[in-house]
Amino acid sequence: MNLIALISAVIGVLLLMFVVLFGNKLANRWLRYFAIVVGISIALAITGSVPVLFGDTDLSTSSKAGEYLLYLGILFAGIKSIFFKNKKLASSSHKDYYKMEDHGMARADKCIMEGKEITVEKALIIRDTSPSGRRKSLGFSCIECGKAVRPHKAGGNGSAHFEHLERNPQCQLSDPFR
Numbered sequence: 097m098n099l100i101a102l103i104s105a106v107i108g109v110l111l112l113m114f115v116v117l118f119g120n121k122l123a124n125r126w127l128r129y130f131a132i133v134v135g136i137s138i139a140l141a142i143t144g145s146v147p148v149l150f151g152d153t154d155l156s157t158s159s160k161a162g163e164y165l166l167y168l169g170i171l172f173a174g175i176k177s178i179f180f181k182n183k184k185l186a187s188s189s190h191k192d193y194y195k196m197e198d199h200g201m202a203r204a205d206k207c208i209m210e211g212k213e214i215t216v217e218k219a220l221i222i223r224d225t226s227p228s229g230r231r232k233s234l235g236f237s238c239i240e241c242g243k244a245v246r247p248h249k250a251g252g253n254g255s256a257h258f259e260h261l262e263r264n265p266q267c268q269l270s271d272p273f274r
Contacts, residue, residue, distance in 0.1 A: 098160050104146030105164030108139040109172055112165075115139075116176065139165065203257035204269040207245050208237045216256045219247040241267035 115135025122128045143165045147157040205216045214222075219236055223246075226234060238245045238260060245258040264270040 098157055100147050100150050100152050101157050101160035102164055103150075104143045104158075104161040105168055107146055108143035108161070108165045109168040111142060112136065112139040112169060113172060116172075139169075203254060204239060204245070205255070205257055206239050207247070207258050208239055208242070209235055213239065216247050216258060219258070220249060220256065223247055238264075238267060238269060240269050243267065243270075 112135055115131055115138075119128050119131030119135065122131060140162065143161045144158040147154075147161055206213050207216070207219060208214075209219065209222070219234075223234060236245050236247065236258065237243065238258065241264050243264050244261040246261060248257055248259050250256040258269070260267065260270045
């Protein structure tokens with residue numbers, strides 16, 4: 097085992113861990129992906145350069161370091177997926193009133209009604225016990241942007257949640273495909 101290659105692979109994995117753990121705090125999914133790609137590229141470049149900095153100009157040492165980086169990266173990914181399985185990836189400012197669905201989109205599970213915060217379960221009970229003619233004027237509003245929302249029961253595509261009556265591109269909780 098080449099000690100210089102192992103040291104450079106460990107340096108590369110530490111850099112990769114830093115990028116992954118702090119990149120996951122970005123609210124925008126594409127920025128997270130970009131951070132990961134940049135982190136992997138920089139980790140590979142540094143892993144290949146460290147042996148040269150130690151004075152080892154043999155190309156096989158750098159390639160061995162890349163191989164070790166691959167093994168340690170797979171180990172890191174496995175450990176991260178086990179221990180950080182239930183962590184939310186979006187910014188913490190919205191953590192109290194939305195859930196991240198499996199497809200990465202934020203789903204509101206609370207809204208405002210008559211100035212008070214209520215859960216989607218309570219809103220569904222209010223909706224279901226109201227006369228059908230009054231259902232559109234119940235006054236549910238988005239907890240982030242204040243626009244009108246309606247509660248939806250849990251179904252095949254996800255958990256119970258609120259959905260905007262009209263799409264709002266400025267709201268993080270509005271469905272971008274509506």
